[in-house]
Amino acid sequence: MATTVGTESDFKDLVTNLIYLEHDAIAAYDSTIEKLSDPSLSQQVIQFRDDHQQHLRVLRDIAAQSGATSPNEGDMKQMLTTGKIALANLMGDGAILKAMKTNEDDTVTAYERARDHQDAIPASREFFAKALADEQRHREWMQGTSGQL
Numbered sequence: 001m002a003t004t005v006g007t008e009s010d011f012k013d014l015v016t017n018l019i020y021l022e023h024d025a026i027a028a029y030d031s032t033i034e035k036l037s038d039p040s041l042s043q044q045v046i047q048f049r050d051d052h053q054q055h056l057r058v059l060r061d062i063a064a065q066s067g068a069t070s071p072n073e074g075d076m077k078q079m080l081t082t083g084k085i086a087l088a089n090l091m092g093d094g095a096i097l098k099a100m101k102t103n104e105d106d107t108v109t110a111y112e113r114a115r116d117h118q119d120a121i122p123a124s125r126e127f128f129a130k131a132l133a134d135e136q137r138h139r140e141w142m143q144g145t146s147g148q149l
């Protein structure tokens, strides 16, 4: 199922759901890194996970400034098309990266919507645009690399 994150009318709900989404994404990255058999692929995916950890830090700041609820890891929700449980059942680097590409579709969609949200202040809009560019770069790599495996 495609993500609904970004369709929230309230800016605070948007920020809270982006935090859920990032937690879920980081968990999916953890599983991916653990499961990939080619270390050079894991190396690249670790760098992408760093981007997500940075996104999470900025989102927490935005939440603190805007009064949005900042959920913790324990409040995990299934926000992605292929969460960590589904990933754990996949075999083969190509299949894993292909599944991760579906997750990047979700994060790209969510940050596109966030960037265009009418209540986003300029500083948060700038961050959403940067996060969007990161997710697009991740998606391109997942797609290109899975296609070669």
Ligand SMILES: [Fe+2]
Pocket (backbone or CB within 6 Å): 022, 025, 051, 052, 055, 107, 131, 135
């Ligand atoms: Fe992210």
Ligand SMILES: [Fe+2]
Pocket (backbone or CB within 6 Å): 025, 048, 052, 104, 107, 134, 135, 138, 139
């Ligand atoms: Fe990503």
